[in-house]
Amino acid sequence: MFEQIAFYIFSVLTIGLFLVTVFSKNVLYAMTSLASGMVLIAGFFFLVGADFLGVVQLIVYVGAVMALYAFGMMFFNVTKDLKEKTTSNIWVMIVGVSVALLMTLMFGGVVNPEAIYASLPINSNMTNPQAVGMALFTKYLVPFEVAAIMLLIAMIGGIILAGKKMDTSLTNIEDEELQRKDVK
Amino acid sequence: MAHIEEHKETQIAQTEKQNYVMLNLGKTPDYGMPAFIQVVKRSLSLELLKGLGVTFREMINGLFRGKMHTTKYPFEKLPIAPRYRAIHEMLRLLESGHYRCIGCGLCEKICISNCIAMETRYDENQRKEVSEYTINFGRCIFCGYCAEVCPELAIVHGGRYETAGEQRAGFSLFEDMLTPIDKLKEQKEFAGFGSVSPNADENIKKTPLAY
Amino acid sequence: MDALMIGTIIKILIILLIVSAIAGFGTYIERKVLAFMQRRLGPMHVGPFGLLQIAADGIKLFTKEDIIPQNANKFIFSLAPTITAATAFIAMAALPLFPTFTIPEALPLIGGAIVPSVIADINIGILFILGTMAAGLYGPLLAGMAQSNKWGILGSARTAVQFLSYEVVTGLSVLAPIMLVGSLSLIDFNDAQIGGIGSWLIWQQPVAFILFLIAGFAETNRTPFDLLEHEAEIISGYVTEYSGLRWGMFFIGEYTNMVTISIIAAVVFCGGYNDIGFVSGWLLFILKVVFFFFLMLWVRAAWPHVRPDQMMWLCWKVLMPLAVVNVVITGIIIML
Numbered sequence: 001m002f003e004q005i006a007f008y009i010f011s012v013l014t015i016g017l018f019l020v021t022v023f024s025k026n027v028l029y030a031m032t033s034l035a036s037g038m039v040l041i042a043g044f045f046f047l048v049g050a051d052f053l054g055v056v057q058l059i060v061y062v063g064a065v066m067a068l069y070a071f072g073m074m075f076f077n078v079t080k081d082l083k084e085k086t087t088s089n090i091w092v093m094i095v096g097v098s099v100a101l102l103m104t105l106m107f108g109g110v111v112n113p114e115a116i117y118a119s120l121p122i123n124s125n126m127t128n129p130q131a132v133g134m135a136l137f138t139k140y141l142v143p144f145e146v147a148a149i150m151l152l153i154a155m156i157g158g159i160i161l162a163g164k165k166m167d168t169s170l171t172n173i174e175d176e177e178l179q180r181k182d183v184k
Numbered sequence: 185m186a187h188i189e190e191h192k193e194t195q196i197a198q199t200e201k202q203n204y205v206m207l208n209l210g211k212t213p214d215y216g217m218p219a220f221i222q223v224v225k226r227s228l229s230l231e232l233l234k235g236l237g238v239t240f241r242e243m244i245n246g247l248f249r250g251k252m253h254t255t256k257y258p259f260e261k262l263p264i265a266p267r268y269r270a271i272h273e274m275l276r277l278l279e280s281g282h283y284r285c286i287g288c289g290l291c292e293k294i295c296i297s298n299c300i301a302m303e304t305r306y307d308e309n310q311r312k313e314v315s316e317y318t319i320n321f322g323r324c325i326f327c328g329y330c331a332e333v334c335p336e337l338a339i340v341h342g343g344r345y346e347t348a349g350e351q352r353a354g355f356s357l358f359e360d361m362l363t364p365i366d367k368l369k370e371q372k373e374f375a376g377f378g379s380v381s382p383n384a385d386e387n388i389k390k391t392p393l394a395y
Numbered sequence: 396m397d398a399l400m401i402g403t404i405i406k407i408l409i410i411l412l413i414v415s416a417i418a419g420f421g422t423y424i425e426r427k428v429l430a431f432m433q434r435r436l437g438p439m440h441v442g443p444f445g446l447l448q449i450a451a452d453g454i455k456l457f458t459k460e461d462i463i464p465q466n467a468n469k470f471i472f473s474l475a476p477t478i479t480a481a482t483a484f485i486a487m488a489a490l491p492l493f494p495t496f497t498i499p500e501a502l503p504l505i506g507g508a509i510v511p512s513v514i515a516d517i518n519i520g521i522l523f524i525l526g527t528m529a530a531g532l533y534g535p536l537l538a539g540m541a542q543s544n545k546w547g548i549l550g551s552a553r554t555a556v557q558f559l560s561y562e563v564v565t566g567l568s569v570l571a572p573i574m575l576v577g578s579l580s581l582i583d584f585n586d587a588q589i590g591g592i593g594s595w596l597i598w599q600q601p602v603a604f605i606l607f608l609i610a611g612f613a614e615t616n617r618t619p620f621d622l623l624e625h626e627a628e629i630i631s632g633y634v635t636e637y638s639g640l641r642w643g644m645f646f647i648g649e650y651t652n653m654v655t656i657s658i659i660a661a662v663v664f665c666g667g668y669n670d671i672g673f674v675s676g677w678l679l680f681i682l683k684v685v686f687f688f689f690l691m692l693w694v695r696a697a698w699p700h701v702r703p704d705q706m707m708w709l710c711w712k713v714l715m716p717l718a719v720v721n722v723v724i725t726g727i728i729i730m731l
Contacts, residue, residue, distance in 0.1 A: 026468070028468050028471050028537070028540055028541060029468075029470075029471070032471055032474070032533075032537060035533060039530060051517050051518060051519045051523075052519050052522070055519050055522040055523050055526045056522075056526075058523075058526035058527070058529065058530060059522070059525065059526040059529050059562070059566075062526075062529065062530045062533075063526065063529030063530060063532065063558075063559075063562055064529075064559060064562070067532060067533075067536065067555050067558070067559050068555075068559070070533075070536055070540070070551075070555055071552065071555040071556070071559075073540070074540070074548060074551070074552050074555075127518050127578075128518060128519060129518075129519065129579060223713070232698065235697040235698055236693060236694070236697045236698075238697065239432040239693065239696045239697040240432070240693070242432055242433070242434055243428075243431045243432045243434075245434065246431055246432075246433075246434035246435075247431055251434055252434055252435070252436060253433075253434045253435060254434075254435045254436040256436075256439070
């Protein structure tokens with residue numbers, strides 16, 4: 001009973017917030033609603049008893065990913081509404097509708113409950129993090145490691161791209177030298 | 185540049201006099217192995233904890249060894265220097281008790297912020313008498329010119345420094361600044377520039393009234 | 396309504412009332428301690444030893460004009476302080492404070508209620524707290540961006556950078572004790588250290604403890620790392636345009652986070668609320684939390700601020716590698 005009420009409240013709020021994200025012309029509103037939508041998604045995880053995933057959702061998406069977006073948003077003037085450049089409304093409509101159709105078809109195959117089965121059923125002897133760990137390090141070990149290597153490569157790439165001028169610090173350059181550089 | 189160097193030199197001379205120890209920390213290495221070694225050395229020698237120790241020692245000193253610095257200002261006041269330039273005082277002659285001001289108007293003339301206003305007239309003895317005298321302390325910058333120019337040492341600076349007011353203009357009347365007649369005995373002579381010579385008593389004469 | 400339910404409600408009330416009172420009292424303590432360390436007296440004149448200064452400050456905050464700048468985004472501007480305060484208190488939900496106890500039957504109404512040590516004993520307690528505190532970064536972030544003030548923007552940029560970086564260190568430093576205990580629940584942490592001072596995790600994980608303290612200082616925006624509102628550089632950072640109660644909510648959030656970090660440090664590394672010999676666990680727990688709170692004020696009196704680039708350097712080049720090495724070594728030792 002409580003679960004159902006909570007589920008519907010969370011659903012309405014999440015969909016509403018993500019709609020705000022899409023339709024709002026104000027960067028600040030879009031960002032805030034996206035972040036709070038992410039928090040509510042964590043709520044869904046808590047509802048089905050996947051505490052660990054819920055907290056990971058909270059830490060990764062709310063704490064890290066969205067904060068990085070927000071950092072990018074600092075370069076906008078958030079007090080003004082954004083004018084979006086939509087070159088062709090027809091194309092936007094076609095792509096949008098086809099994506100929606102595709103999603104409906106994808107989930108439509110799963111709608112009958114018979115088609116849903118758990119490939120790794122929940123073992124009630126294990127706590128949440130243990131269950132996640134078992135799934136990650138037994139059945140999905142190779143994808144997990146591949147993802148890890150991908151992230152490592154991305155990290156090294158990021159460091160190389162950003163780290164070219166890391167050894168020169170502006171604070172250690174004398175003022176006169178700095179001014180000479182400005183003249184050049 | 186020269187004056188800056190000179191200034192530095194005097195400062196160094198002063199620090200030497202005060203027994204300060206100049207730490208020669210050398211140049212801080214910027215990168216590479218020396219920087220790493222320095223960081224490790226500083227972390228392992230627990231320099232940060234020494235800083236914590238100093239503050240804790242000071243707290244013990246303050247709390248239990250009676251070394252608190254606080255002056256509870258409105259209740260306790262620190263003594264100020266005798267030549268401090270605060271609210272003006274009008275002095276009286278020691279013998280007669282008459283005010284010293286002769287109404288010459290020099291202070292009004294010299295005042296660079298135009299805060300002194302005075303009116304004079306001749307009294308029944310044909311002696312110049314101050315009928316109006318105000319200082320606007322909202323304008324006064326306490327430069328001290330009035331006290332310096334006064335030929336009779338009638339206007340001097342006193343020690344009352346609490347001059348905060350609610351309005352821009354705050355006028356002080358002659359009678360407010362004048363030494364009360366019953367406190368004439370406690371009137372202190374200003375000891376600074378232009379003060380009365382030690383044998384002033386012998387030199388005092390009545391101002392000649394007949395011109 | 397069973398006994399546990401009533402007890403939980405009592406616990407919620409205790410935490411809400413006491414912690415928000417502590418947040419107010421903390422300002423008084425902070426001013427006093429800082430004053431003593433600089434050999435001053437601190438607040439003295441309102442009430443005995445200035446104790447009523449808190450009430451005076453409260454009255455001032457409540458009655459102050461609530462200013463919203465003209466070009467600010469009003470909705471987000473008024474939302475941001477509640478985020479800070481709310482996340483700080485939500486994090487408290489998974490914190491064990493005292494041993495579980497039963498209220499004596501003699502009391503009317505609430506007699507017999509079992510007050511649990513944790514409001515919500517979820518089995519991932521410590522991650523939940525860290526996650527909620529991570530979500531708390533939206534308070535300063537949105538506040539700075541909504542107020543259309545350059546100092547605010549700088550403050551929120553620093554918020555994003557600082558909190559993001561130090562979350563990594565907090566997580567990694569707590570990971571090593573988690574591996575030793577084998578659980579994410581703070582109750583289990585407490586129970587693992589039941590055998591007196593010798594069994595405290597701080598002796599097994601000194602590096603993790605120091606890393607956690609440093610990262611905790613950064614996450615609660617305390618002095619060596621209080622770049623978010625560094626007065627000398629960016630006026631007041633993200634709170635530049637705030638006044639009155641809204642500013643007060645940021646304040647309450649910050650002090651609640653300080654209490655949270657102190658409690659985590661006490662539970663994870665310093666033996667939690669276990670009795671030692673005849674000394675009651677309640678008293679010891681309060682003493683530990685008070686010590687960590689005092690440490691934060693002590694550090695504020697002793698150490699200067701760091702520059703933003705020094706802070707980033709410290710996080711990514713020193714603390715994070717150390718934390719990773721610590722985790723790896725712990726893992727190897729567990730495997731052996």
